[in-house]
Amino acid sequence: MYCAFLRLSLAFLLVSLGFTASRADETLTYRWQGIDRTAILHIPEGAAGHAAPLAIVMYGSDDKAVNFQKNSGFDAVADRENFITLYPEAIDGAWNIKSKRPAINGEPVDDIGFFRTMIDDLVTRGIVDRERIYATGFSFGALMSYTLACALPDRIAAIAPVASAINEAQVSDCKTGHPMPVMMINGTGDEVQLYDGYIRSFGRLLSVPETTEYWRRIDGCTGENSKPLPHLNPHDLTRASLVQWSGCRANTGVELYRIENGGHCWPHLAVAGNGDPVDGPRFGGCSNDIETATEVWSFFKRYRLD
Structure with a gap:
C-alpha cells in the first residue's frame, strides 16, 4: 500500500512538474465598448522575458x-522561431471589415480600437517588439488583415491575407500611398471569396489580380517573376506557384502564392504516412x-517598421 501510494505521489509530482515546465497560454481580456473582448496569447519559452515579434492570427x-489556434499550425512555427502569436476573438x-458590420448595443463594433488597445498594451508591458508586429488571417480574417494594414500602418509591419482579396470599401478607407509588405495565398477555384472577385449587396470584392496590382502600385514595385513550386503529392489536384514583384520601395515587397484549382482553404504540406488527402473538400481543393504558417512567417521575418 505504501509503495503504491509512493508511486502515485511520484507520478503526480512528475505530471505537475511537466505542466509547470511548459508555458500556459494566457487569455487577455480588455473592456471595450462596454463589453469584455478577449484574445489568446501564446508565448514560447524562447520569446519570454523580452520584447519579441508578434503575429496576430485571425480566423x-x-x-x-481556440479552433484556429489549433488548426492554423502557427504555434508550432512560433515555438521553433521564437515569436509570439495572438488569436483575437x-x-x-x-x-x-466594411462589408459585414457586427454591432454592440446598436453601434458598429470598433475592432480597430480593440486591436490598437491590445497592441499598445503588449508593447507597453515589454512583451512585444513594436517594430515587428504582423497580421495574417483566413477568409474574413484575411479581410481584417487588410483593414489593419490600412488603419494601423504605424503599428503593423507586414500582412499575409489567405483566401481573400481586398474589398472596395477597404480600398476607399485605406491611407493613400502608405507602403506595406503584403503576401497573399489564393486559390483560383475559391467558391467563397472568388479569385475574380464579386459584386454583392454589401459591396464589391476586388479580384486577386486587382488586389496585387493595388499593393504593387503602393509599394512601387517595377518587376515581376513567377515560378512553379515542387508538387509533393500526386493525389493533390492543385498546383502552386509563387509570384513575386521586385524593385519595390525599401523594406516592402509583394508576393502571391497562386494555387491552381485551389479552393477556400488554409494550405498544409502533404505528410508522408498520413494517407492520401481528400480531393475536393467542401470548399474546393486544398x-x-x-x-x-511556415511561408507566412518566412515572409514576415524579413520586415520591420522603420
Whole structure:
C-alpha cells in the first residue's frame, strides 16, 4: 500500500512538474465598448522575458480563436522561431471589415480600437517588439488583415491575407500611398471569396489580380517573376506557384502564392504516412505543396517598421 501510494505521489509530482515546465497560454481580456473582448496569447519559452515579434492570427467568419489556434499550425512555427502569436476573438464570429458590420448595443463594433488597445498594451508591458508586429488571417480574417494594414500602418509591419482579396470599401478607407509588405495565398477555384472577385449587396470584392496590382502600385514595385513550386503529392489536384514583384520601395515587397484549382482553404504540406488527402473538400481543393504558417512567417521575418 505504501509503495503504491509512493508511486502515485511520484507520478503526480512528475505530471505537475511537466505542466509547470511548459508555458500556459494566457487569455487577455480588455473592456471595450462596454463589453469584455478577449484574445489568446501564446508565448514560447524562447520569446519570454523580452520584447519579441508578434503575429496576430485571425480566423474566418463563424469560427473561434481556440479552433484556429489549433488548426492554423502557427504555434508550432512560433515555438521553433521564437515569436509570439495572438488569436483575437471576434464579435458574433465576424470582423468589422466594411462589408459585414457586427454591432454592440446598436453601434458598429470598433475592432480597430480593440486591436490598437491590445497592441499598445503588449508593447507597453515589454512583451512585444513594436517594430515587428504582423497580421495574417483566413477568409474574413484575411479581410481584417487588410483593414489593419490600412488603419494601423504605424503599428503593423507586414500582412499575409489567405483566401481573400481586398474589398472596395477597404480600398476607399485605406491611407493613400502608405507602403506595406503584403503576401497573399489564393486559390483560383475559391467558391467563397472568388479569385475574380464579386459584386454583392454589401459591396464589391476586388479580384486577386486587382488586389496585387493595388499593393504593387503602393509599394512601387517595377518587376515581376513567377515560378512553379515542387508538387509533393500526386493525389493533390492543385498546383502552386509563387509570384513575386521586385524593385519595390525599401523594406516592402509583394508576393502571391497562386494555387491552381485551389479552393477556400488554409494550405498544409502533404505528410508522408498520413494517407492520401481528400480531393475536393467542401470548399474546393486544398494545396499540399506549402505549409501556410511556415511561408507566412518566412515572409514576415524579413520586415520591420522603420
